[in-house]
Amino acid sequence: MIEAVKKILTVDDDPDILKLMGMRLQAAGYQVVAASNAEEALSQIAVSRPSLVITDLRMPGMDGMALFDAIHQSDPALPVIMVTAHGSIPEAVDATQRGVFGFLTKPFDSKSLLQQVEAALRIGTDPLMHSSAENEDNDWRKTIITRSPQMENLLGQAKLMAISDASVFIQGESGTGKELLARAIHHASPRRNKPFVAINCGAIPEALLESELFGHSKGAFTGALRDHKGLFQMADGGTLFLDEIGDMPLPLQVKLLRALQERAIRPVGSNASINIDVRIISATHRNLAEEMKSGRFREDLYYRINVVGLEIPALAARREDIALLANNFLNEIASKYRKKLNGFAPEALELLIAAPWPGNVRQLQNIVEQTVVLCTTPLIPASLVQKALQEDIGGIVPFEIARKNFERNYLVKLLKATNGSVTQAARLAQRNRTEFYKLLQRHQLTPALFKSDNANN
Template sequence: MSPAASHILIVDDDPDLLKLLAMRLQAAGYKVASASSGEAALAQVAVAKPSLVITDLRMGSMDGLALFDALRKNDPALPVIILTAHGSIPDAVEATRRGVFGFLTKPFDHKELLRQVEAATHLAAGAAMENTKQGKSEEWRKSIVTRSPVINALLDQAHMVAESDASIFIRGESGTGKELLAQAIHHASPRRNKPFVAINCGAIPEALLESELFGHTRGAFTGATRDHKGLFQAAEGGTLFLDEIGDMPLPLQVKLLRSLQERKVRPIGATQSVDIDVRIISATHRDIAAEMKNGNFREDLYYRLNVVSFEIPSLADRREDIPLLANYFLAQLCAKYNKEINGFAPEAMELLVGAPWPGNVRQLQNTVEQTAVLCTTPIIPVTLVQKALRDDVGSILPFEEARRHFERDYLARLLKVTSGNVTQAARLAKRNRTEFYKLLQRHQLNASLFKETAE
């Protein structure tokens, strides 16, 4: 591999050494990126895989060997050279035993460094060519950022299944990345050059969902001014992802089952069916076994969809991914908002790792975005993370509780505006006095207190 084709990531918490290494490697013709911590390095590797990583041994929360272990889980073939000012025979022996490519002490010999870099990049080039021959490119899973052994094992299974046309059923809580897994399977499959079409079955009203899936003809119903191809036809030759399939109404489940069995769809208002060739991947956060027991989901459809199943663990069950994901999102947001933020304070990261994350990866991404937008320092402090987590908890109240809060606040504002005059307040709310009094009793609001406040 020529230097120009090699991408080297250097990792050190000493900014002067980073600059020196970058200058020497760039002078030799290499492309260089830098990171000031192990966590930041993992975030960069998740975005763009380097040909070689050069890292300091002694760093803050993640030292060079810990970084090597994390990199090795995702890519055992990625060469790593470790630099240290604390070089010793035991360190070198331990690093070599674990499979580190090279080990140099600081101050390092410039020629020896370039010799090891050249040898490592040649090794990386050979491994890349071998992976390409064997079809082991990681491009298909690039959108999934992880160093979790559980997720990596799941992805290995998904890659094997992707070669077939078997229907796949994905279970997982909201925000765990079910659609990302479905996209990765599509990109690893022979259908990768055909469309990937996704639909959330719980987000579309029942009256429209049938038309969205199967299509309709002109004049099939009021407002159908032209023929409309449904998503089955839009995904022809590719993959159709049915998200939140557990929310699909029973009448549509019957039609979906028939379409899967016959491999045909009949648009609303049509007299002829249309042949389809799609791979179905479906997902849900619901307990489908309970839904089938309660008669809300058809067993025959479930067994048709569930040829192969995957379960994505919650973020709380793979906390080793939280620093990696947080730094990955932060790097994206810094580019989006043109901000320079180097990472999270140790206490802030500790708080992120220990949070419950009921909204999983989606909630983590929202939390990181809020902290990045509000941050005015090079490091995100723990106070911003605390505030973002409090706001997240407040924003995901259960529906009934949120409605009670709204009703109470609304009634209180009416009584305040009318100085406790129930007749006027009921008129403003367009409710009769009897119903309005019941609402006040339900929320334990005393109109006379608002009169006293006004006086």
């Protein structure tokens, strides 16, 4: 697999510095996006997450440290290098103590710049890496494909909590990849060489779920011809992932709570307890606050499993990942079916990016597989994607979600058609500028990014 070109965002109010820095970085093989101020830089990051930010310290309005603080608040895993003509020891010390990766003083030479960039990009792949561990690999999260700032921030949190034994609770809609995240946490933890065992609590009948979790002894019930180890024993020393724990029956919730409190289980039909050493990761698509209020989920169990919580964003909330995921699925599925495909037609990708995706990543994978199977041309056409989306049973979404998606896509088309002119776009939409700006803010759309110069980056 060819490694993607790293994108670097440069920020400076001096156009000559931006041009010089861009030339040096592009000559070294990097993709460079430039911003003349901090506000423009934050808009660029919101549209497409770079691998590294290089920013001037002293700028009108929001300065470099304020920009760093804004970046670090939303994405602590994104490395930042600070550049200034007014460098001093106190500023450098303060910047590095607050988490800035590096500090360059103007005029800088190409060698120093590229050395810092190379080191920052190595650390940028892993928010916990330090100079003594720069070569540590990133295998723990290799199954999670993303360029979304939200997901990168989530993965940074996941890596931090992985080193502990605290119980982790993952919230997210169906199909967002909760088990993938649970496996990633396991692989980043000290338990990585021990078993990872998963069970869907909503897919197994109540009568069998207790035996699956805790095991049973010979003769415990009709058909129990021998002792059976449960999943707690199978996961001993490792991680047990309880998916859709919100669907677990109340009587079994009591027994699970006791097992977690006592760190011991009792197989069905046995009088003897067995000590266990298991890290629990649980997940659900349900709102457990509502489930507890209605009496369908125990509050004491909730606080036992939710020592640390993570929430995976829906695919529709990270649309920058759709094309990346779609192309990755296409390569995997085309290889599986031994078909030679070059990718999606541009119009087909636009349809995928604009779709509502109530079934999230799982639905996207299914749609891609359907189009790969039926495609007879080197490029998957828009017509095939449109047909798959219309026929997909998961394509029906609530009215409010559909209206929100339509509104966002409508605004994007207007801004593209008017080259980012708010005046023209508002006139076409028959809305006044103030109201139109409010609509853009609601959908976090920045008109400047639709100018021709930015659209070609």
